[in-house]
Amino acid sequence: MHPRRSAQEVLLCDLCETVPLQSHCELCNINLCVNCAVKHLSDSSKRHKVVPFLHRKSTPNYPECPDHVDKHCEIYCEKCGVPVCSTCALFGKHKGHDVSDILEKLSAKTESLQKDLKELETRIYPRYEEMVSNVQTEKAELETNYGKLTTDADEQGEILHREITAIVNQRTSAIEEMKTKHLDALNKNTDEITQKITELKQIISDLKSILKSNKVSLTSTYKSRNSEFKTIPPKVRVTVPSFSPQKINKDQLNEMLGSLSPLSIKTEHGYTKKSAEAVSSPPVKPMKSVEAVSSTPVKPLLDDPRLTATIATGYIHPYSVSCLREDQVWTCGDNEIMKLLNLQSKLLTSIQTKSRNELGDIAVTRDGDLVYTDYHDRTVNLIKNNKIQIVITLQGWDPRSVCCTASNDLLVTMISDDGKQSKVVRFSGSTQKQSIQFDDQGRPLYSSGRYPRYISETRNLDICVADYDASAVVVVNQSGKFRFRYTGHPSNTELSFKPYGITTDSQSHILTAECDNHRIHILDQDGQFLRYIHCGLKFPWGLCVDIRDNLFVAEWVTAKVKKIQYL
Structure with missing residues (x-):
C-alpha cells in the first residue's frame, strides 16, 4: 500500500497521487483521477480501456507483447514456455506451436507460489531465524568459554611453575649441603696438618736446645722422630659436583602443560528440495x-x-x-x-x-x-x-x-x-x-x-x-x-x-x-x-x-x- 494511504484514507490516483481516484484503465491496470484519465486516453499508441473504478474487472496484468505494441500476451506457448499475444500465436514466430490458456498456467503457478510462500514463512525462514539466534547465543558464550580455556591454561602453568620452583629449591639445597660437607672435609684436613706442624716446630726447637747445651745426658737420650714425619699426612681431595642441565624439550613442556584440541569448524548442509517436499x-x-x-x-x-x-x-x-x-x-x-x-x-x-x-x-x-x-x-x-x-x-x-x-x-x-x-x-x-x-x-x-x-x-x-x-x-x-x-x-x-x-x-x-x-x-x-x-x-x-x-x-x-x- 502507498505510504500515504491507510484503511481510513481516500484512495488516490496512481499517477498524480494527490487527487482521489475515479477511473481504472483495464489495459494498464492503474487507477486514475478525472484529469489523469483524460491525459491517459490521449496516448494513441495503445488501446486504453478506461472504466469507472467501481466497474473495473479483476483481470490479470498481462505483459505487453514486445513485437506488437497494442497487444497483450494472453496466451501461453507450451513449446517455448513463454506468454505470447494472439497475433504471434496465429501469424508470428509461435505459429503452429501448442498453446494453452494463460489463466490456467497462472492458476497453477499461483498455487505453486502460494506453496512456496507458505513453506518460506512457516518452515524455512523460522529455521534461518533460529540459526541466527543460535549463533548469537554461541557468540555470547564465546568470552565465557574461551575465558575458561585461558584460566585452565594459566592454572596449569602455575602448577608447572610451582613444581619447577620446588625442584630448583631442592637442587640448590643439595648444592648448599654438598658445599658444607666439602668445607668440613677441608677444615678437618687442615686441622690435622696444623697439629703435625705444631709438633714439628716443637721437635725442631728441642733439637736446637740440645745442640746448644752440649749436655751428654740430653744427647744420649735423644730419639729421632724423623721417620714418623717423613710420611706426609694424606691430602683430602674433594671433587666439586657438576650440574648437567638437560636440553629443554618444548614438546615435552607442551605435553606437561596439557593438550588443546583443534578448533573444528564444519560447514553444514543447507535446506534442500527434499525438505521442501515434506510440507505437503x-x-x-x-x-x-x-x-x-x-x-x-x-x-x-x-x-x-x-x-x-x-x-x-x-x-x-x-x-x-x-x-x-x-x-x-x-x-x-x-x-x-x-x-x-x-x-x-x-x-x-x-x-x-x-x-x-x-x-x-x-x-x-x-x-x-x-x-x-x-x-x-x-x-x-x-x-x-x-x-x-x-x-x-x-x-x-x-x-x-x-x-x-x-x-x-x-x-x-x-x-x-x-x-x-x-x-x-x-x-x-x-x-x-x-x-x-x-x-x-x-x-x-x-x-x-x-x-x-x-x-x-x-x-x-x-x-x-x-x-x-x-x-x-x-x-x-x-x-x-x-x-x-x-x-x-x-x-x-x-x-x-x-x-x-x-x-x-x-x-x-x-x-x-x-x-x-x-x-x-x-x-x-x-x-x-x-x-x-x-x-x-x-x-x-x-x-x-x-x-x-x-x-x-x-x-x-x-x-x-x-x-x-x-x-
Whole structure:
C-alpha cells in the first residue's frame, strides 16, 4: 500500500497521487483521477480501456507483447514456455506451436507460489531465524568459554611453575649441603696438618736446645722422630659436583602443560528440495535440513528391519537399556540392580544402587562410565571403577530420566514433589547450567504427572522428551526454544499415542517406543513421520542405539532386550 494511504484514507490516483481516484484503465491496470484519465486516453499508441473504478474487472496484468505494441500476451506457448499475444500465436514466430490458456498456467503457478510462500514463512525462514539466534547465543558464550580455556591454561602453568620452583629449591639445597660437607672435609684436613706442624716446630726447637747445651745426658737420650714425619699426612681431595642441565624439550613442556584440541569448524548442509517436499506429504526417506552434518554418511532406512540378537535380562520388567559397546549393554528394571550383559545374555557385572532402592533410569557417559537416577533419595549418581559417587542431590524435585550429551553434560528430566511441574535441567558435573520448563509465552513445555519422561539429544543438539502424560514427543533446540511436538501418525486410530523410551541416531532420526501398540516410530529431525519398526516387538519400553546405529529395545513383558538393524 502507498505510504500515504491507510484503511481510513481516500484512495488516490496512481499517477498524480494527490487527487482521489475515479477511473481504472483495464489495459494498464492503474487507477486514475478525472484529469489523469483524460491525459491517459490521449496516448494513441495503445488501446486504453478506461472504466469507472467501481466497474473495473479483476483481470490479470498481462505483459505487453514486445513485437506488437497494442497487444497483450494472453496466451501461453507450451513449446517455448513463454506468454505470447494472439497475433504471434496465429501469424508470428509461435505459429503452429501448442498453446494453452494463460489463466490456467497462472492458476497453477499461483498455487505453486502460494506453496512456496507458505513453506518460506512457516518452515524455512523460522529455521534461518533460529540459526541466527543460535549463533548469537554461541557468540555470547564465546568470552565465557574461551575465558575458561585461558584460566585452565594459566592454572596449569602455575602448577608447572610451582613444581619447577620446588625442584630448583631442592637442587640448590643439595648444592648448599654438598658445599658444607666439602668445607668440613677441608677444615678437618687442615686441622690435622696444623697439629703435625705444631709438633714439628716443637721437635725442631728441642733439637736446637740440645745442640746448644752440649749436655751428654740430653744427647744420649735423644730419639729421632724423623721417620714418623717423613710420611706426609694424606691430602683430602674433594671433587666439586657438576650440574648437567638437560636440553629443554618444548614438546615435552607442551605435553606437561596439557593438550588443546583443534578448533573444528564444519560447514553444514543447507535446506534442500527434499525438505521442501515434506510440507505437503510425509517423506519415505530421511531429509537433510539446515542442521544436517556434512560429514555424516547417509544410511537409508531398511524396508524390512532385522532382528539380530535377543538378550534375556533376568528382570520381571526391564525398562532401560544403554550401550557400553556394540556387544555389551547396561540394563535396569524392577529392582535395585543394574546389569551389564553381552549379546549371549551372559552377566558381566552387576551393581546395586547406593540407597538399595529401585532406580529411575541409566545412561552411559562418553567416557564409558554409568550414570543412574534415584528418585527415592533425589540423587543422580556416577559409577566409576565400580564405585558410586553422588554427583547431584536435588531439593523439591525427583530425578527421572537421564542422558549424556555430545559435550558430556547430563540432561535430567525431573518432577516436582507435588507432581504438578516438570522440567529438563542440564548439568556440567554437579553444576546446573540450564533449566528448560516453559515456552516463549510462559506455557509449560511438559505435562504434569509422575509417568517417566525419557530424554535424548540429537546430533544437531535438539533435546527430545517422550512425554507420556502429554501423549507427545516434545522437541526443543539447544537453547531450550520450542521446535515442534509430535503426537503420533494421523492414521493411528487404535490407541492414543503414548511414547515411552526415546533415542536418536547418527542420521538425526528420532526413535520413540509406543509400548501399547508394539512398535517404534521413526521421525526425521523436523518431526516428520518416516515409518514404523514392528519386528515382532512385544511392549517395547526402553531404547538406545550403538555407534553403528543398531537399535536395542527393552521389552516390558518378555523381559528381553532385542537388537534390531533398521538402517
